[in-house]
Amino acid sequence: MSALFFIFAAVKTNWVYKTFKYLRKVYFRNDKRVAAYLVCVAIATVFWFLNALSKSYTVKLVVPVKYVDLPNNKTLANNMPADFELTIEAHGFTILRQELAFLFIPLEFNVNELTNNRMTESNKSYFEFPSRQFLTELSYQISNDLKILSISPDTLVFRFDKMGQKRVNVKPNFRLDLKKQYQVSGDITTIPESVIVNGPQTMLDTLHLVSTKREIFDQVEENIHVEVPLNRVNELFFEPKSVILNIPVEEYTEAEQTVPVTVVGQPEGMTVKLFPSKVKLKFLVGLSRFSDIHPEDFRLNVSYSDILEGKLRLKVKTESKPPHLYDLKITPEDIEYLIEN
Numbered sequence: 156m157s158a159l160f161f162i163f164a165a166v167k168t169n170w171v172y173k174t175f176k177y178l179r180k181v182y183f184r185n186d187k188r189v190a191a192y193l194v195c196v197a198i199a200t201v202f203w204f205l206n207a208l209s210k211s212y213t214v215k216l217v218v219p220v221k222y223v224d225l226p227n228n229k230t231l232a233n234n235m236p237a238d239f240e241l242t243i244e245a246h247g248f249t250i251l252r253q254e255l256a257f258l259f260i261p262l263e264f265n266v267n268e269l270t271n272n273r274m275t276e277s278n279k280s281y282f283e284f285p286s287r288q289f290l291t292e293l294s295y296q297i298s299n300d301l302k303i304l305s306i307s308p309d310t311l312v313f314r315f316d317k318m319g320q321k322r323v324n325v326k327p328n329f330r331l332d333l334k335k336q337y338q339v340s341g342d343i344t345t346i347p348e349s350v351i352v353n354g355p356q357t358m359l360d361t362l363h364l365v366s367t368k369r370e371i372f373d374q375v376e377e378n379i380h381v382e383v384p385l386n387r388v389n390e391l392f393f394e395p396k397s398v399i400l401n402i403p404v405e406e407y408t409e410a411e412q413t414v415p416v417t418v419v420g421q422p423e424g425m426t427v428k429l430f431p432s433k434v435k436l437k438f439l440v441g442l443s444r445f446s447d448i449h450p451e452d453f454r455l456n457v458s459y460s461d462i463l464e465g466k467l468r469l470k471v472k473t474e475s476k477p478p479h480l481y482d483l484k485i486t487p488e489d490i491e492y493l494i495e496n
């Protein structure tokens with residue numbers, strides 16, 4: 156009873172129930188023959204529908220297709236048709252059943268089986284097959300009660316690319332937000348630095364770097380040593396699929412050095428005196444490197460070409476410096492000179 160109650164409650168909300176209620180109110184109470192007539196019409200309609208489904212028809216069906224069991228020594232380089240248009244002959248019941256089935260399950264096209272493994276055993280990369288040669292096998296797969304008369308497209312074209320292998324460097328992809336007074340104190344590396352990539356040779360020929368998935372590090376105050384996955388690329392396979400990302404981080408302090416300045420490009424027999432001959436350098440350096448920094452680790456110079464141009468003050472340039480220094484400042488930045496013959 157409870158099930159019938161719920162069914163009745165659902166029917167009450169649709170137009171069929173409302174129409175029936177109206178007809179009962181207007182006609183049925185005056186003439187019950189109307190109700191009997193409508194019942195007969197409904198029964199006749201059902202029998203007509205069942206009779207129609209029992210007949211044989213020739214119709215066209217648009218069927219979604221899934222390709223399986225492709226040659227494992229090749230990779231498909233073109234897009235295959237996502238649907239087949241089938242002209243079929245079958246009884247109405249069979250057609251209706253198949254139309255409903257294809258709403259949920261696509262037609263499965265077993266590539267190796269239907270082509271007798273010809274593409275696997277061949278060295279060619281281009282194959283054409285007339286679709287009509289697959290009609291019988293596809294008919295059996297769908298239903299024994301159904302006959303496929305034709306299929307569109309009339310030709311299936313398979314283009315394959317050769318599989319290859321290549322070692323490619325890894326590029327870290329990240330955003331780093333350091334805590335105040337902290338800086339990167341060394342080279343940012345991955346372990347391994349490169350990975351083996353397998354895939355279509357045409358794609359490998361244009362592949363030069365593989366990036367990691369983007370990582371975000373906030374308020375960092377210690378070394379980072381984490382495993383990060385590689386960004387996936389369709390049709391390419393990485394070995395390994397992830398790498399270890401190393402980012403050395405250290406607290407920095409301010410340091411100062413007094414360094415001599417030399418003249419670059421000075422002709423022989425000419426002396427250029429600089430005022431001052433030494434300048435002060437201020438910079439940030441990691442605590443572990445603080446005691447290892449010395450004046451001879453820097454090379455500062457001015458250019459004699461600036462003198463030839465008539466400049467009154469010479470710009471001090473940094474030719475070399477120790478790695479991993481930050482916020483390097485030179486005082487003074489410009490110096491005077493005197494030429495002695």
